[in-house]
Each structure stands twice: as structure tokens, then as C-alpha cells.
Amino acid sequence: MQADLLAYGRQVLARQPFNGVVGATLEVFEAGTAELSLPLAAHLLQQDGFVHGGVLSYLADNALTYAGGSVLGKVLTSEFKINYLRPARDADRLVAVATVVGSGRTQAVCRCDIFLERAGERKLCAAAQGTIRKAE
Template identity: 40%
Template sequence: MSEPQTTEARFTRAHLEQAIAISPFTNWVGTKLVDFEPGAVKIAIDVRNDMTQHHGFAHGAIVGYMADTVCAWAAASVVGDVVTSEYKLNLLAPAVGDSLVATGIVVKAGKRQVVTRADVFAVKDGQERIVATALATIARV
């Protein structure tokens, strides 16, 4: 498969770090860029009390944010500026832990859209437990 765009159009680690710095919501969540390579991104957050729901685990909206963000950033690392067109999130277990980690990869990049996949893990006492998985369609801007 030929690459959809040249390297100059792809977002770099520096682009994503800048996105973190200027996004009020991303800052509020406390998103950290853990790993980066074209087509694969890993992010993490510390779970705070104001991110939990009535049972004390991370709210599904925060888990969804993690999946959406890591999918979009993985796509951006291949094709440049993007927005999420849709995503399907499967919540697999309560997100109980001190932090959440999400990995996103590009499944296929086309001319107009990028299909991506994400897994979200809760980390407690150093142990990761998968809590959600997602597929997303990311559109080029």
C-alpha cells in the first residue's frame, strides 16, 4: 500500500505535545504522551477523584476520551490533521486504578479516512487490566 501523504503532512511527537499544551480539556485531564511512532501512540493519565463516577472508578466518558484521543493521534501521526468521524467503544471492565493507559494503532490509512484501534488499561499496584477496546474512523481535515 502506498502512503497517503508525504512525511511533511504527518504529525510528529512535537505536534502532539503542542496539542496537549494548548487544549484546555486535554490539560484538565492531564494527558501525557508516553510513546510515539508513526501509526502507534500511547498516552496515560492519572485518575483523580473528579474523574470518577458513583462507584469510584473512572467515568466511562474519561475512558472514551482516552480511546478517542489515542486513535486520533495515531491517525494524525500518519496523515496529518484529523478529526474523529465515529468510534465504537466496548467497556470491558470497571476502570479501577490510579491511572489509565491507552494504546492506539492505525489499522488502515486511506485518502479520506483512517481506521484505528485502541485498547484502554487501568493500572493499579503496577498491574495493567484491560477495561475497554475501540475501533474508530478518523477523517482527514
């Protein structure tokens, strides 16, 4: 069943035109959790060489929504907040790990940590929390 959920999640991600620009990959998608990764590339950086905050927000929003969707089905983001903890740079890739904190019939509260990963080691660079609601 988990492999089916991951395959389905990857199909959904492939249908997101913006992800064609960004290039994230869904690594984990199972009940209560999701993980997206993104190799760093020049087109994702801002003028000072850091990953653009919008890219970090995109990863957080998608990871939060996947986590919420894993327990609710078809969903939309109701709201989310992100804290940028350190500049995102000097890494091979970003990894967004989201989990469901609590859920009911129509909404889930989820959190997401975004890590800089270099040579297999991770450093936290952003943290987000959001409310994901069942789509009508």
C-alpha cells in the same frame, strides 16, 4: 524525526483546554501508533468510585485521533465505538494504546485498548475502534 513528532503531539495536547481538566499525557506518538496515559484522580470518578465512562471515551478518542494523525496529518474523528469491559478502578493510571489498522489517502481505521495499570501490570478495561479522517 520521532522525537519531533512526539514534541509536536504534546504541543497539540497542551492546546486542548479540556485536557487541562483531565490531565492526560502523550507518551508515544510515532507512525501508526499513539499512547496516552492518565493518572487516576478523584475528580475523574463517578458516584460509585469508578472512572467515569466519559473519561475513558476521551482517552480513546484522543488516542485514536493521534494514531490516525500520525499517518494522515491534521485529522478529525469521523466516528468511534467503545466497549467497556470492566470497571475502571483500583489502578495508578489508565493507559490508552492506539494503532492504525488500515489507512488510505483521506481516512484511517484505528483501534485502541485502554488498560488499568497498577504497579507496572496492565489489565484491559475498554476497547475502541474508530475512523479518523483528514481535516479539510
